[in-house]
Amino acid sequence: MRRDIRIALRVGGGALIGVLFFLTVVVLMPFAVGPDLALLTRLGPAILWLGALLASLLTLDRLFMADHEDGSLDLILTSRTPLELTCAAKALAHWIAAGLPLVLATPVLGLLLNLDMVATGAVALTLLAGTPALTFTGMIGAALAVTLHRGGLLLAVLVLPLSIPVLIFGVAASQAAITGPMTFGAPFSILCALSLISFVVGPFAAAASLRHGLD
């Protein structure tokens, strides 16, 4: 399983694309919104979360597509390793290669959005808890779209509705830590719960759709 992660890391290359995209969106935002620091602070968490969501969508479609193209998927299906486990490992590898860098880039980008240390920490923490949910639910979409050549678009349409709850509670938790009357705990626990649910459901759903979707 470690090998799967290593392959994804080395072959992926998508990780950098994701981070670069994230960087561009977030860096451009202050210029678009204008030099209103208070407004930037208020929008900051939302911008970071949107950037992370779109960046993860950008890289997700390669999750199974690359293996489908070179025939690896055929062998994966005839392996004695359970397909669910393989899916989980692939998602984990994708998250390490593409999700974790986003979390690590957040503190730097927080500076640009006039977020103080506490706020940046809160956003980074919610991203850390929430991006696995994005990856694992996104994997279901990637598995469904694997045999389609223009699967990227379908992937976005399928996955975006599923990621709305993650987005809502991710931003809610960050806002709560910065301004809100709400406590940080409640939305953050829901966010963690969403991630945990996706850990369980994601691999099984993806494995099932891979088994049925092959041509």
Next chain:
Amino acid sequence: MQLRGRQVRCVRGGREVFSGLDFAVAPGEALAVTGRNGSGKTSLLRLIAGLLAPAGGSIAIEGGDAELTLPEQAHYLGHRDAQKPALSVTENLAFWRDFLGGEVADATDCLAQVGLAHALDLPAAYLSAGQRRRLSVARLLAVRRPVWLLDEPTTALDTAGQAMFAGLMRAHLDRGGLIVAATHGPLGIEARELRIGSAA
């Protein structure tokens, strides 16, 4: 142990490719699947490997390891070689060896057998078509599975490579293995012929 297909029917893209196909392969026996292009040779192999679902009939292995399904006892060697260009030859093979599971052999040894001993650390991206095919063949040796499903196995191999491969297949059959190969040319081994899709 016997690989048996009964009244197998295959439908691809709403079109019937073949139907009512019966076959049986016993240990130590090779079955050469022949037929014109598009007659369903590859489809048959993918059906056996469990990568396609039959539209009718059944394919089963009788008397094998009861714990394992047919796909788990079969090697599928297809058109696409399932190699990651960024990994070296050894890494590619070692990954599949560990991932496929089961009884395994030494990777370096297997590569030497297929004549790739000089290219162990070369990234797979630099391999020629014939070398990639040899690397795929090494996978058959690295993990021991009783059923070999080979799709045009000798394409891209040079004459020496074909002779080498024929030798490996013969050794596999001598150990009681089964081979089902889709082919146009001669395999270089004794094989029963199964002709499908005879222009209906």
